[in-house]
Amino acid sequence: MLRIDGLSHRYGEHAVLDDMTLEVAEGELVSIVGPSGCGKSTLLRCIAGLISPTSGRVTLDGTPVDGVPDGLAVVFQDYSRSLLPWLTVRDNVALPLRRRGKSKAERRAAADEALASVGLPDAGRKYPWQLSGGMQQRVSIARALAYRPSLLLMDEPFGSVDAQTREDLEDLVLRVHRTGGMTILLVTHDIDESVYVGDRVVVLGRNPGHIRAEIDVTLPPERDQIATRADAEFVRLRAEVGRLVRGAASGPVAA
Amino acid sequence: MSVEHSPRLRAGGRAVPQRRSARGAGRPRLTRTGRAVRGLAGVLVLAAALEILARSGAVAADSLSPTSDIVVRAGELLGDGAFWSASLVPTLKAWGLGLVIAVAVAVPLGLLLGSVPYVNTATRAVVEFLRPIPSVALIPLVSLILGTGLEMKVVLIVYAAVWPVMFNTLYGLGDADPVAKDTLRSFGFGPLAVLWRVTLPAALPFIYTGVRLATSIALILAVGAEILAGFGDGLGIFIGQAMGTLDGTRDVMTGTLLAGCLGLLANSLLAFGERRLFRWHVREERS
Numbered sequence A: 001m002l003r004i005d006g007l008s009h010r011y012g013e014h015a016v017l018d019d020m021t022l023e024v025a026e027g028e029l030v031s032i033v034g035p036s037g038c039g040k041s042t043l044l045r046c047i048a049g050l051i052s053p054t055s056g057r058v059t060l061d062g063t064p065v066d067g068v069p070d071g072l073a074v075v076f077q078d079y080s081r082s083l084l085p086w087l088t089v090r091d092n093v094a095l096p097l098r099r100r101g102k103s104k105a106e107r108r109a110a111a112d113e114a115l116a117s118v119g120l121p122d123a124g125r126k127y128p129w130q131l132s133g134g135m136q137q138r139v140s141i142a143r144a145l146a147y148r149p150s151l152l153l154m155d156e157p158f159g160s161v162d163a164q165t166r167e168d169l170e171d172l173v174l175r176v177h178r179t180g181g182m183t184i185l186l187v188t189h190d191i192d193e194s195v196y197v198g199d200r201v202v203v204l205g206r207n208p209g210h211i212r213a214e215i216d217v218t219l220p221p222e223r224d225q226i227a228t229r230a231d232a233e234f235v236r237l238r239a240e241v242g243r244l245v246r247g248a249a250s251g252p253v254a255a
Numbered sequence B: 001m002s003v004e005h006s007p008r009l010r011a012g013g014r015a016v017p018q019r020r021s022a023r024g025a026g027r028p029r030l031t032r033t034g035r036a037v038r039g040l041a042g043v044l045v046l047a048a049a050l051e052i053l054a055r056s057g058a059v060a061a062d063s064l065s066p067t068s069d070i071v072v073r074a075g076e077l078l079g080d081g082a083f084w085s086a087s088l089v090p091t092l093k094a095w096g097l098g099l100v101i102a103v104a105v106a107v108p109l110g111l112l113l114g115s116v117p118y119v120n121t122a123t124r125a126v127v128e129f130l131r132p133i134p135s136v137a138l139i140p141l142v143s144l145i146l147g148t149g150l151e152m153k154v155v156l157i158v159y160a161a162v163w164p165v166m167f168n169t170l171y172g173l174g175d176a177d178p179v180a181k182d183t184l185r186s187f188g189f190g191p192l193a194v195l196w197r198v199t200l201p202a203a204l205p206f207i208y209t210g211v212r213l214a215t216s217i218a219l220i221l222a223v224g225a226e227i228l229a230g231f232g233d234g235l236g237i238f239i240g241q242a243m244g245t246l247d248g249t250r251d252v253m254t255g256t257l258l259a260g261c262l263g264l265l266a267n268s269l270l271a272f273g274e275r276r277l278f279r280w281h282v283r284e285e286r287s
């Protein structure tokens, strides 16, 4: 579905991404982990067509990405800045559905449903600035889910929520992924999370950002917060990803 | 005619809301009623001082009227239909019409300059030449060409009021958050939709501030043009003609008071509207 071919990007003189090649199958959920500043957000921006890479290309369903592709939703790392302060929470969530040609009533219903699914059934009438950071983050997740994208890019989407809510949101993403059949790229700092939600984990190294390793998550598709995390295979995978990330953070090491 | 808002810093600060901790630091803020009471006290002290000064005879009676006389005269004039039709209505008409035209011209102009860089650079020289001309200095020239009627006043008001609205529009357009714009783009909204749904709403509080500035400037031009033209009708004519009569001090002061009240009234209405319309903007600045 998604192909990234020899993708490099530099901001002026500063090389951020170097010759990345990656393929993501339809309906796959790929976790991306890597040290801060290695170019994860830049990679997502290239895939979203928001910036055009210095060289290399991104292909989606066989057509090169040149501008924003259809059926895309992005959960930005700066979630609070991505919400419009003059719209209520419900209107924020409903706004992208205009692109889907839905009636006003349908948009409202879809927004309310998405807000309930992220645990904010009563926040619809409030304004984003009346919510806590973690609640704003959930609103931006609800907005992406309500849109029912075919490709969902999430940039550290659970960074500001408490541990319990985080687990609920991980399970929510797994659920919509299974039932909606969407392709998801999820950037995270949390190694456990990358293994728990992923079908595959891509580990990035930095200076400049490159793909250091890809690890298939050889766990059954049904995940459970307690049973899966206790699974011996999960523990092994987590240790392996952990070693790779630490190696990536300390600089180039023979792989 | 500079931009009233200073650029606000937003590096980092927004991701971690700190609204509550930011408040309550230092001296407790005055409530709205508290501020109103203080303002009123100031006005009363000034009025009393003027009354005493005029009554004591320290100043010649023909150069200063006591406050009480002015207030009585103001009441008299406001109850007089002829004063309304000859003085208040013509000024209000020029003021309102000039402002509406100025906004209708300045906002699209600001949008154009803000979104098409080429137009911006091409017009910069013209703008930099026109802007420093004090609009009051144009009054004689414009009245030579257009006479002393409504058109003359409206033209001057439009000329003076266009600048603050246009520059605030231009500045406000730059205030839209790039992440918010990228968000809409990523959902497939085109450039016009992004302008309409993100850039323009984000600029509205700034445009509104520009209109507030323009309102005061327009009143200055309306009354000033009337006084300098010395002919026709309007509040400025009332003041100007009183100046020429033997016993006119009281009317000059009353006219000036009424002009001030008009400005105050308009500004209070606009400030009230601002608080209602842009609650989100005030909240954001505080956070």
Ligand SMILES: Nc1ncnc2c1ncn2[C@@H]1O[C@H](COP(=O)(O)OP(=O)(O)OP(=O)(O)O)[C@@H](O)[C@H]1O
Binding pocket: A011, A014, A016, A035, A036, A037, A038, A039, A040, A041, A042, A043, A077
């Ligand atoms: N618009 C930009 N202009 C110039 N440099 C940029 C820009 N955006 C990012 N960078 C630089 O590119 C590098 C990668 O940034 P990016 O935001 O992609 O990293 P990241 O992996 O998402 O980091 P984090 O985990 O902290 O979010 C950083 O060194 C950053 O300073």
Ligand SMILES: [Mg+2]
Binding pocket: A040, A041, A042, A077, A155
């Ligand atoms: Mg990032």
